[in-house]
Amino acid sequence: MPDARPRKRADARRNEQTLLDAAAAAFVASGVDVPVRDIAARAGVGMGTIYRHFPTRADLIIAVYRHQVEALAEAGPALLERHSPSVALTQWVDQLVDFLVTKHGLAAALQSESAGFEALHAYFLDRLLPVCAQLLDAAVEAGEIISGTDTYEFMRAIGNLCVGADADDRYDARRMIGVLLAGLRT
Amino acid sequence: MPDARPRKRADARRNEQTLLDAAAAAFVASGVDVPVRDIAARAGVGMGTIYRHFPTRADLIIAVYRHQVEALAEAGPALLERHSPSVALTQWVDQLVDFLVTKHGLAAALQSESAGFEALHAYFLDRLLPVCAQLLDAAVEAGEIISGTDTYEFMRAIGNLCVGADADDRYDARRMIGVLLAGLRT
Amino acid sequence: MPDARPRKRADARRNEQTLLDAAAAAFVASGVDVPVRDIAARAGVGMGTIYRHFPTRADLIIAVYRHQVEALAEAGPALLERHSPSVALTQWVDQLVDFLVTKHGLAAALQSESAGFEALHAYFLDRLLPVCAQLLDAAVEAGEIISGTDTYEFMRAIGNLCVGADADDRYDARRMIGVLLAGLRT
Amino acid sequence: MPDARPRKRADARRNEQTLLDAAAAAFVASGVDVPVRDIAARAGVGMGTIYRHFPTRADLIIAVYRHQVEALAEAGPALLERHSPSVALTQWVDQLVDFLVTKHGLAAALQSESAGFEALHAYFLDRLLPVCAQLLDAAVEAGEIISGTDTYEFMRAIGNLCVGADADDRYDARRMIGVLLAGLRT
DNA sequence: TATGAATGAGGTTTCATTCAT
DNA sequence: AATGAATGAAACCTCATTCAT
Numbered sequence: 203m204p205d206a207r208p209r210k211r212a213d214a215r216r217n218e219q220t221l222l223d224a225a226a227a228a229f230v231a232s233g234v235d236v237p238v239r240d241i242a243a244r245a246g247v248g249m250g251t252i253y254r255h256f257p258t259r260a261d262l263i264i265a266v267y268r269h270q271v272e273a274l275a276e277a278g279p280a281l282l283e284r285h286s287p288s289v290a291l292t293q294w295v296d297q298l299v300d301f302l303v304t305k306h307g308l309a310a311a312l313q314s315e316s317a318g319f320e321a322l323h324a325y326f327l328d329r330l331l332p333v334c335a336q337l338l339d340a341a342v343e344a345g346e347i348i349s350g351t352d353t354y355e356f357m358r359a360i361g362n363l364c365v366g367a368d369a370d371d372r373y374d375a376r377r378m379i380g381v382l383l384a385g386l387r388t
Numbered sequence: 389m390p391d392a393r394p395r396k397r398a399d400a401r402r403n404e405q406t407l408l409d410a411a412a413a414a415f416v417a418s419g420v421d422v423p424v425r426d427i428a429a430r431a432g433v434g435m436g437t438i439y440r441h442f443p444t445r446a447d448l449i450i451a452v453y454r455h456q457v458e459a460l461a462e463a464g465p466a467l468l469e470r471h472s473p474s475v476a477l478t479q480w481v482d483q484l485v486d487f488l489v490t491k492h493g494l495a496a497a498l499q500s501e502s503a504g505f506e507a508l509h510a511y512f513l514d515r516l517l518p519v520c521a522q523l524l525d526a527a528v529e530a531g532e533i534i535s536g537t538d539t540y541e542f543m544r545a546i547g548n549l550c551v552g553a554d555a556d557d558r559y560d561a562r563r564m565i566g567v568l569l570a571g572l573r574t
Numbered sequence: 575m576p577d578a579r580p581r582k583r584a585d586a587r588r589n590e591q592t593l594l595d596a597a598a599a600a601f602v603a604s605g606v607d608v609p610v611r612d613i614a615a616r617a618g619v620g621m622g623t624i625y626r627h628f629p630t631r632a633d634l635i636i637a638v639y640r641h642q643v644e645a646l647a648e649a650g651p652a653l654l655e656r657h658s659p660s661v662a663l664t665q666w667v668d669q670l671v672d673f674l675v676t677k678h679g680l681a682a683a684l685q686s687e688s689a690g691f692e693a694l695h696a697y698f699l700d701r702l703l704p705v706c707a708q709l710l711d712a713a714v715e716a717g718e719i720i721s722g723t724d725t726y727e728f729m730r731a732i733g734n735l736c737v738g739a740d741a742d743d744r745y746d747a748r749r750m751i752g753v754l755l756a757g758l759r760t
Numbered sequence: 761m762p763d764a765r766p767r768k769r770a771d772a773r774r775n776e777q778t779l780l781d782a783a784a785a786a787f788v789a790s791g792v793d794v795p796v797r798d799i800a801a802r803a804g805v806g807m808g809t810i811y812r813h814f815p816t817r818a819d820l821i822i823a824v825y826r827h828q829v830e831a832l833a834e835a836g837p838a839l840l841e842r843h844s845p846s847v848a849l850t851q852w853v854d855q856l857v858d859f860l861v862t863k864h865g866l867a868a869a870l871q872s873e874s875a876g877f878e879a880l881h882a883y884f885l886d887r888l889l890p891v892c893a894q895l896l897d898a899a900v901e902a903g904e905i906i907s908g909t910d911t912y913e914f915m916r917a918i919g920n921l922c923v924g925a926d927a928d929d930r931y932d933a934r935r936m937i938g939v940l941l942a943g944l945r946t
Numbered sequence: 947t948a949t950g951a952a953t954g955a956g957g958t959t960t961c962a963t964t965c966a967t
Numbered sequence: 968a969a970t971g972a973a974t975g976a977a978a979c980c981t982c983a984t985t986c987a988t
Contacts (some may be wrong), residue, residue, distance in 0.1 A: 217948095237982060239950090248949035253984075310496075313552045351567070358556070359564040362548045366499045370544070378545040381537070382564070385571030403972080423957060434974040439959070441972095589969095609961060611971095620970035625963075682868075685924045723939070730928070731936040734920045738871045742916070750917040750940070753909075757943030772951070795978060806953040811980070813951095 218255055218265075221245050225252075225266050233307030234263055260321040263311065270301055271329050278333035287340035288347065292383060294337055295360060296376070298330070302364035303375055309364040331357060347386040404441055407431050411438075412452050419493030420449050446507035449497065456487050457515050464519035473526035474533065478569060480523055481546060482562070484516070488550035489561050495550040517543060533572040590627055593617050597624075598638050605679025606635055632693040635683065642673055643701050650705035659712035660719065664755060666709055667732060668748070670702070674736035675747050681736040703729060719758040776813055779803050783810075784824050784863075791865030792821050818879035821869065828859050829887050836891035845898035846905060850941060852895055853918060854934070856888070860922035861933050867922040889915060905944040 224245030228236045241262075242249040256262035277297055281290035302309045311319060312326060335353040342349045360379060367375035410431030414422045427448075428435045442448035463483055467476035488495045497505060498512060521539040528535045546565060553561035596617030600608040613634075614621045628634035649669055653662035674681045683691060684698060707725040714721045732751060739747035782803030786794040799820075800807045814820035835855055839848035860867045869877060870884060893911040900907045918937060925933035 238984085239982075242950085249984085250950070250986085251948055254947075259983095315552060315555045352558070352563075354558050355560060355564060358559045359549055359567075362551050363545055365548050365551060366501060369501045372538070372540050373544045374541065378541060378568070381545075381571035382568050383571070385567035385569065424959090425957080428975095433972095435958090436960080436975070437973055610963085611961075614971085621963085622965085622971070623969055626968075631962095687924060687927045724930070724935075726930050727932060727936060730931045731921055731939075734923050735917055737920050737923060738873060741873045744910070744912050745916045746913060750913060753917075753943035754936070754940050755943070757939035757941070775951080796980090797978080805951095807979090808954070808981080809952055 217247070217251075221247065221252060221255055221262075222266050225262055229263075229266060229308070230304075230306050234259070234305075234311045235307065258318055258321065260319055263308075263322050264325045267301075267305070267308070271326065274298060274301060275329045275333050278337055282337065282340055286346070287337065287344045288387070291337040291341050291347070294334070295379060295383065298360060299364055299376055299379055302361060303367045306368055309361050310366065312361050313358070313365060327354070327357075341386075345388060348388055351386060403433070403437070407433065407438065407441055407448075408452050411448055415449070415452065415494065416492045420445070420497040421493070444507070445504055449494075449508050450511050453491065453494065457512065460484060460487060461515045461519050464523055468523065468526055472532070473523065473530045474573070477523040477527050477533070480520070481565060481569065484546060485550055485562055485565055488547060489553040492554050495547050496552070498547050499544070499551065513540070513543075527572075531574060534574055537572060589619070589623075593619065593624060593627055593634075594638050597634055601635075601638060601680070602676075602678050606631070606677075606683040607679065630690060630693065632691055635680075635694050636697045639673075639677070639680070643698065646670060646673060647701045647705050650709055654709065654712055658718070659709065659716045660759070663709040663713050663719070666706070667751060667755065670732060671736055671748055671751055674733060675739040678740055681733050682738065684733050685730070685737060699726070699729075713758075717760060720760055723758060775805070775809075779805065779810060779813055779820075780824050783820055787821070787824065787866065788864040792817070792869040793865075816879070817876055821866075821877075821880050822883045825863065825866065829884065832856060832859060833887045833891050836895055840895065840898055844904070845895065845902045846945070849895040849899050849905070852892070853937060853941065856918060857922055857934055857937055860919060861925040864926050867919050868924070870919050871916070871923065885912070885915075899944075903946060906946055909944060 221241075225241045228241045228244050232240065238249050238252055238259075242252050245252070252262070256265060274294075274297060278290070278294050281293050284290075285293065302312075311322065331353055334357050338347070338351060338353055338356065341347040342351075359382060363378050363382065364375045367373055407427075411427050414427045414430050418426065424435050424438050424445075428438050431437070438448070442451060460480075460483060464476075464480050467479050470476075471479065488498075497508065517539055520543050524533070524537060524539055524542065527533040528537075545568060549564050549568065550561045553559055593613075597613050600613045600616050604612065610621050610624055610631075614624050617624075624634070628637060646666075646669060650662075650666050653665050656662075657665065674684075683694065703725055706729050710719070710723060710725055710728065713719040714723075731754060735750050735754065736747045739745055779799075783799050786799045786802050790798065796807050796810050796817075800810050803809070810820070814823060832852075832855060836848075836852050839851050842848075843851065860870075869880065889911055892915050896905070896909060896911055896914065899905040917940060921936050921940065922933045925931055
């Protein structure tokens, strides 16, 4: 059996993708605190399989959103190349907000202090904070926004403003984030 | 007979205050979802006592924060009498934020969609939304902030920005709320 | 104060009757397992007052139904004087059934094996079993019913047939008790 | 592959039988209202296991008694083939009574008005009422018993007469049910 | 490697009963 | 003597997580 392993790997990868799709759907439907059993049921696998692939819930959340976080990370420099810093910042924040408000419960999870979410925090910050810092710095240097804004604080504010936005018709996070950005402008 | 049944009453009232203090402490320590058993233990009473005084969790939360909410409600008009609308707004928001960030988990509870918190939402909005609207309106009329801001949305943004602020050294909700207010100014 | 005591007694008796009325109403509404608190609320007294007057639930049940049990006990001989034994038996059973089916939960309580109801069983049997035996014996002697029926067993059957009769539109205990009596006839 | 997944299945089935045995024993000892924890303890399993197999208490009760109910349902036609209707009816009722009096608390549960037992009532009636009706009808047609007896009422009477029979040495439900049947005879 | 049965801690709520006032 | 606040044992049900198969 010369290709026993490769095939297994392909299988495993396909399996993992099934898991991630199921988890994404479950997160959308019931938030990132959805019972593991529900995710397993959606994926058509046993709960043990979820745990095998993603020992902690944070691992699963990270995996589910990895592509979109990576895309966001890459979008920052790209936007800066094609736009003025302030426009780039605005558009990047827009994308970030789009991401957060459409993922039911994700913003809340990101702010959660509950143990077990540290890895999640860390991952998001590792990937996005430098990008955001670059955008802020560029806008400051261009004289388009005031200086002195801490990037972590700014990102946390964005995240916070997105909490629960998808479940509240009377609240449009984008509008308030627009006000926040206006407050940064010189 | 002004104090016909003074003893029971006095006791019960003292006890209720003990309960409220214990609940406040428990909320600070573990958020408003803290198990009833924990609150009872802090108060040194049985769980039944909590349920007797506060049939639902929302009742308890409202009672715990009633004084401070009332104070906030009264502070709005008072500030408007002594300051320009924009200063009054800023100072009122400062007080609101002080309140929210020092009550661990309160901001989160206020944004929570989970059933059983409706009464809590309703109470906070009933008392504070009109006050906030008055402040915003005055500032708009004075030409100090832009018009078109929805009061509910604004308050929700304030609340959101306070979520988790007390547990995160790197995040100062006041600073970001300052930026938000700056974004409203003409 | 020469009549201090008598007045107190009158008060206490009036109070006790209030309790019994309230208990009777509560039993009708919610069965004899109704929470003590409900009875106290109906009576407009504290729960402690119930316990003072009727230390156990059985005491209360006995007191509530004492008058009607006594009436039943007295009805037996009276019926025998005016009717043939078989008619007397039938009419007495009718009265017993009327009593049992209109007291929600009483028949069930009488059959209940749960501790604390022994006094209740004992009281009912003490008062009614001899009466019932007299009626059965007379009917046997008159050759109107078969001999050999154990009185306790017969009464228990009557009681059992009444269980739940008031809550089930499709079940008429009187009809089945009629069949049972028919089964005894020679 | 007739036994594709034999192991789990076999285990689970054995386990389920253990549960049913434990539940049956617990029902005998403490009635069908016995705490789930007690059943779990008897079975040597966690409470969750009970809930997994039998989401509601009615499910568990039905499962515990299913075999015997089915046997009773099948016994009716079989008896009619080999006996006169009246003998068949008597023997079937004997079997029903044997079943009920040996299951402590079952008869009581069947008469219980408490919510959550509807499914139980429904199951017993679905299976046994048609059988009983067939037996009664046959006996009526044969002129062996009087007509006009409602099957539901008759079954309920049987059930009622069995309540508490196992816990009372002085009460023999069979004897009284014999009298009831005698009352039906022409 | 995958399964999902089993575990059991953890939260809620209800009431019989006691006892300080 | 009356009150009703307080107690706390029980019962329920739900998952996160483990582990035998």
